[in-house]
Each structure stands twice: as C-alpha cells, then as structure tokens.
Amino acid sequence: MTFVIEAAGLTKHFNARRGLFGGSRGVVCAVDDISFTIESGRTLGVVGESGCGKTTTAKLVLGLEDPTGGSIRFEGRDLQALDPTERRHYRKSVQAVFQDPFASLSPRMRISDIIAEPLVTNESLSASDVRKRVLNLLDLVGLPEKSADLFPHEFSGGQRQRIAIARALSLSPKLVVLDEPVSALDVSIRAQILNLLRDLQEQLGLSYLFIAHDLAAVAHMSHTIVVMYLGKIVEMGDAQTLARAPKHPYTAALFSAALPSHPDERREEIILAGEVPSPLNPPSGCRFHPRCPHAMPVCGQQQPALAQVEDRFVACHLYDQPTTAGIQLADRRSNRASVVSPS
C-alpha cells in the first residue's frame, strides 16, 4: 500500500494576541504533535468538536498553513523541502471541497469558467480542450451539459456542491480534502453527494481527507477514523471497529452523543460534564482529564502517548496496563455503575 500523505509529529501553534498593543501572550496549540497517514484510494475521516484542530489539520495538508513543527510527506517527499515547481505540482494534486457551496462559488462567473479556472491557471490547454474537459467533468458529477453556461444562482445547494466537486477534480488530484461537504445540504440531497463522492473515489482512485461532525456520515465514508481533542489525536483506527467499540473515554462519549438512527435503539448515554477547555490554556497531563469519567491521578500529571492497543491506537492511561484497565472499561460499558479504579 502506498501513502499519499504521511504526517509525522505535525504541530501548528498560533500566537494569541491580546490587547490594543498586540503583545503576544500565549500560544494556541491548534495541532500538537500528531501523526497520521492517508493511503492512496482510501478515506481518512477526522472527527472532533470545535477547537479540536481538525480544520487546522486540513489547512496544513492543503499547504495553506506552514507547520510549526513536524513534517508532511507527499508521496514520500517532505513538503517543506519542495522547490517552487514541485510545490506547484503538489498544489495541483491536493484539492478541496468546502462546506458552503453558496460561498465557495463566485456568483459572477459562469459554471464553465468556475470549473475551468484551475485548468487555465495551471495548464496550457487550447480553449476547445478546456471546454471538452469541462463538459467531461460536468458529466462525471452528474450535471447536464447545458449547466456550463449558467451562473451559480441558477442551481440548488446540492447541484452547487456538484460544481464545487467538479472544480476540485479538474486538475486530476490525488487527494481531495472534504471539509463538511454535506452539512450545508438538505437531508434528502446529502445521500446523493455522499454516493457521488464514493463513486468518484472508485472510478478515479482518489484519496479523501473527510472532515465532518456527523459521525454516522464519517463512519460511512471512511476507512480509517482519527478522533481529535484539543489538538491531540486520542484514538485512531479502522472506521467500523472504532465506531462500534470505541476505546478512548472521549470517543465513547462522542459516539454515545451521536443521535440514534432509530427510536428503539438503546444505547448507553454518557453525558460529559462541562465544555471543551480553551486551547490557549489546555489542561495539564491528558487534555481530556477534567471531563473524563475515568480520570485517575496520573491523568492530570502525565500526557498519555498514542500507543497501539489491540487493533488501533489510543492515547489513554487506562490502557497503560491493558490487561486490567481495558477489561474494566469493557465491563463499565455493560454496567454503567462500575467505576474504573486506578489499580
């Protein structure tokens, strides 16, 4: 298997400015020492609540932000070390589809110009070749040929998202970053777009970095899921097994908070107290420990490392001694009352 993206120790800090005279007072660790890979032709889903760093991760992968530390390797080559020509090639190979198709398409441009813009700026094609390619792309995303000469306002949300996808595909990218691609769409349209994205992946061998807050959609679309909390990866593993049996207490709470798909579905409800702390001043030790129902003394002192636990990676002290703690968490899942002791 080949990797499109390999991120190692990726870190992005932003300087927080406060006050009128803008003295830098503190650092926001938006993304803190995370490592992941995206395989060619596969989908990596990223889930987490606001402020967890998923959008910053997407920006780093897109090359819109430079990392403070760590590296991203694209097809084996470090992004920081690319010369301008290679960088250009990289930008062509990685494209994005954003959440709001009403904001991401210029209302003054015809659809053909919107889709052709990346081609015109990046490749020297004749006008007739460009036109041919645009019509091909429209066909690929399931829009009629006549759409080419219309303006964005003449389309519904779902159709606009198809146009945004066509534009992202115009340079035949290897990786497409999908940042909440269906959350602005109507429920009955979402399935159309998710199906389209799946079909395109199969046809073109695309890799996706899929970011969404709808956990069922992420589980549906992804091969691997990364769960983030305050800039850290807390759990990473195969999408289906992770969704079915989360190991990290945060993942468990997050997936239990996901809404049921059927009224008869009975699930353990884990209601977390409090809210996500400010990334300006993250808690010591494990960043989740103030809200964690299983916090132990060690959690406040020592940051847990992302370590392999059975079939996946988890960053949690509960799994330091996997023989006892893991079993106890499993027990707790069947019987809510029991509490994990720091034995």
Next chain:
Amino acid sequence: MIGSVSNSTLSSVSSDPRRGVAATPARPLLELDNLSTHYISAQGTRVVRAVDDVSLRINAGETLGIVGESGSGKSTLALSILRVLPPAAQIVSGQVWFEGEDLVRMSDAQMRHVRGKRIAMILQDPMASLNPLFTIGNQVGEPIRVHEGASRAEAWRRARALLKSVHIPSPETRVTQFPHEMSGGMRQRIVGAIGISCEPRLLIADEPTTSLDLTIQAQYLNLLRELQREHGLALIFITHNLGIVAKMCDQLVVMYAGRVVESGPVSRIFNAPAHPYTQALLNSIPRMGDSRQRLTAIEGQPPDLSALPRGCAFAARCPAAFDRCHKEAPPEFNLDGGRTARCWLSSVAMQSGAA
C-alpha cells in the same frame, strides 16, 4: 396525539376508528385545523404556499417533532402558531386552537400575553436571540417583569434561580455578565432559561442544537427533557434531523412542500413509514456500522413552492408514483394507530385492508 381533524374535535373522537386512543381523550393543548400560511408578493402575483392545509395536535406534556427539509414550511408553521410572521406572510385560512382559544382570531394585545408567557420559542442561533447590550440577568428576567409585573429585584432573583435550573455554574456572577462572555452551549441554555421563565405550557424549539457541538448537544437535549419533566411542558421540535426525533419525540409530523405528508407515533413511523418520502428519507441517512453500503439517495430536487405541480408535490421524485399522483393531489388518509398519510398508496392499502 396527532391526526387530521376535519370536523370538530368531539365528533371526530366519537367516530374515531383508530386503536390506542383513550375513550375520552382530553382536549389537546394545541390543535391546528387546516392551517394555511402563504407568502404573497407585493403585487399579489406570486403566491408561495409555505404552509398548506396543515392539521396537527399536541397534548400537554407530549413531544412532537416536525421534520422537513429547508423550504418545507416547518419554520413558517412555528411562526404562524405564535403569529410572528414576516409582513409578506399571511395566515389565509384555518385555526390554531390553544387551550380552547383560537390564536388566529386573537387581537394583537391578547397575543402579546400568549407569546413568551404561555407559548415560548427557542431559536437556532443563540447569539441572534440574545441582545449583546444587556446583561444575562436583565434578559432572563425581562419576560417575568413584562408578563408578571415583577419588580426588578424579584426578576433578578428569579433569573438567578432560572440559570441554576439550566445548570449554569456560578449563576450569581453569570447574571451580571453579557452574552459574549458565554460559550455557545451556555448561551443556548440561557435562551432555554428565558423560554421557561414564565412557566409556559408549550415550548417550540426551532433547530435548537444545530449550532452546538455533539457533546454539548447531548447535554442540551438532556436539559430540555429535564425541564419538560419538571414543568410538564409540551415540546415541539422543529428539525431536519431525524436523529433528534428518534431520541426525543413521541409524535412525528413529516412535512414536504408545505404539507404534512405523514404523521403519527415516532416508533411506528420509523418501523413502517407509510409515505414514500418518509421511507426514502429514512433510507438515505447513513447509519453507524452500516459498513460502507451505498445509500439510497432521493433523486431530484424539492419543488418550487410558488409553482407546485397539480398532483402530489413529491410525485416527480417518488419511486412509486403512478398516473393519479401526477394528476390529483392526495388528501390526508387516516391509517391505523393514529397515523395519517397524504399518499394515494395509502388509500389503496386501506381499501385492500378493508376488503
């Protein structure tokens, strides 16, 4: 309990063949009778039938979900109940019975005593529902001062108690703060506190958790349930999210293009949806652990409300549509178990069931 009501409540009850209905059901708390709200352009040339011939009921203490896509008329329906419609919109026909009074015929002065006092509403965006220039205590206490004539000090005291009841930590300091000093989840809980400040009988929540994170959403839904239990509130959830309905609601109304296409008890509809639109909607949602199966998408787009087709509004997208669907709009059929469906297939099913 919801159902289509064409005559008066009493006669429909006496002739009601439905099972599971108590012999003498109490009068519903809120009952909409063939309500239609249209947006009419200034020249009167364009009419958008945002809410068309909608009938529904909700009993005290019950939770009703109203589900639909954008443009299905669910928000206009909520605004019609409270009569806070934009100028272009008009209630053109129908009645809104609330505790025995028709809200449509009430004077504006009377209506002001209903809004915020007997029926309260929570909107989607808490930042837009709170005034950035006033303190939290001022805003939570305002309905108490307006509706109950309480003194400033009394309102302030009650505001503190209300913040406590919606689990805001250290309410003493929070009442003196401004909305920008709160997080999104806290703001939404404050809006909830304003909603219940005058102990209303009915709380209408329009997409109350759309702007919240998942774990905060779970907290908030729990809070609403708790408030409902404590105050015996009836809740109406207006949402596009069937998950919220599955988690929170007893009764469900599905809207499409301004009309109720299906209504009934939530678990019955989820187990055996009668209308093809409801079926398609339920099949199009990705489910946890469905191992990357293809979703069943609903092809096409919702229709333009100002140019609705002659027949059923869903016919163009419906996999089961036949000739009659394109020619004639189906009426609301009463099915068993307190359900209704606006679909010709249901009439066929009823006839074959009766035969």
